[in-house]
Amino acid sequence: MNWSSQAIRDAARQGDYGRVVSLVRRDAGVSQSQLGDACGISQSAVSRLEGRGTASYDMAILARAATHLHIPPRLVGLADHTAAHGAENGQHDVHRRNFLAGTAAAIATPTLAARHPKSADPGQAATLRVATTAFRRLDGTTPSRQLSEPVLAHLRLIQTVTGDAEAPEQRARLAAAGSEAASLAGWLAWDMNDIGSARTWYGAAIKAARTSGDRLLTAYQLGSLAGFETDAGNTAQGLALVRKAHRQLGDAGPAIATAWLGTIEALAHAAAGDRPAAEAALDQATRSADALQEEQPPPWPWVFTFTHAKVAATRLTCGARLGLVPWVTASQDAAAAALMSSHEKQRALLMLDLATAQLATGRLDGAFALAGRALETGARYRSGRIIERARGLRRSYTSTTPPRAVREFDDRLHGIYL
Structure with missing residues (x-):
């Protein structure tokens, strides 16, 4: 693909990122259905993405499409973390380390530039979240000890920018971004079996989520800590946190949230040896998974889609814990x-x-x-x-x-x- 072609340059300059995706997809001979399969969304969702014009975009979906089509991030308004592709595709560890070492600095440039009074603040928090998403995707193929340091640097950057924010709305958005980064830091510490640090970071994630006022994010962080405490053997605390998360969601929570939280609850009941309660929670997770709409991307802070395979994997783990x-x-x-x-x-x-x-x-x-x-x-x-x-x-x-x-x-x- 000729990235300097007039059509690509015009679409990128105008902010019509969907047209950039469309042009590259057609040039590569990829159908909308094929791109949707690769990104975990439906063909109709790809069609809507390509037709959005200069309206606002779901940055997670845009990043997935750009990654699959190898579009330089700058052409679709994203921070340039192209080197991540090499790490995700299993390239040499040196390339991965180079990416990890440079990500915080690469993200800092557009973020700090956005602190100009005329900047669009929603884009500032969104840019920080794109970096967090990139780190989360690297987690599957990168040792936590390599990933932890750049994630903590990224978190410190978010905390600095949040401290400088003046408007309450701006601080709330940045607090939400900081909550997700702190949760990732907790996850990495958990993987390293650093239990004390993991609990600290999960606690910080919950506190920041409450500051943001985002009930869905707060429920997510409470559920994350519940999973951690259950795994650490604190079953009663895990179940108490699950109940708090359910109260945050209320009756109008999205299906992905209730499905995921049902699996967390099932694991806690299984760890407590309560087969009927574990089975009831799994059944609820299955019903919620049935209600998921494939054409919709997972709502932030979820990065990955939730499927019936994940419910089945939870049932398998519950069976192992219960001796069934x-x-x-x-x-x-x-x-x-x-x-x-x-x-x-x-x-x-x-x-x-x-x-x-x-x-x-x-x-x-x-x-x-x-x-x-x-x-x-x-x-x-x-x-x-x-x-x-x-x-x-x-x-x-x-x-x-x-x-x-x-x-x-x-x-x-x-x-x-x-």
Whole structure:
């Protein structure tokens, strides 16, 4: 594609980013349906995107389309983080580190320039959120220890800009952006098994969400902390946080929020050993997932779409926690998309749930083969969360004469130091 063509330049200059997408898509021989499939939206949503003219755009959808079509971000009004593509496509770690080191500085330029009194403030917060989204997408293929430092630098930038904001509306929008960045910092600390820092950052995310006045965002952050506390063994606190999140949503929450929160609640009930309550929460999540409209992008702060495969993956995990092997077996096919996800760390955790179920049925070779694959992922990404889950699975097997598969697993596990 000739990025300097007159048609592309005119559309970009006028702010008609949908026309830029349309021109590039046609030149590449990609149909609207194919682009929609790649971006997780419908053909009609692509059509609406391309026909928006100079109206405001959903920046997350625009970023997905630009990424798939390899459009330079500047041509569609986005911060230039093109180097992220190399990291997401599995290029050499040096390229990924270069991107991580430079992202905060790259984002700072347009953001600080936007502090001019005549700037459009909504774009300032949105630009910061685009950077957070880019970091979140990198999480699946990047060790948290590499990602944590640039995310914290990005968060400090948001805090500085928020402190300089004068109008209450501007501070509220920037507080929302800061809430999402703090939540990501908490997620990364959780993956590194830094429990204290994770709890601190999740708490900061909730506080900033409340400052923003965004009830949906507040519910999201309460649910995120609920998932963390449940995983840390604080089941009662996790369930209390879920109830608070439900109250924030009320009866008019979007389907993706109620579906996702239903899975968080189901996991907490399963951790507490309450099968009926876990099943009821899963059923509610399924009904909410049925109500999702594919042509609509997930509302911020969700970055990824929510599917029935994710509900099935939660049922699989609940089955592992409750010792219900039939739940695991029945959910495995439906959860196949999650088991083949490009988010390797999440896939490894799901593999450990499968290994737990196999261990419960005495299938030692299969259990420790799966656990070994998950352990390799944990070591590669230096994920303390995965390693600790693998250690927990090993502790659950107490034979004094372990077979060869278990001894080989022990050899690998004992050689990992994070």
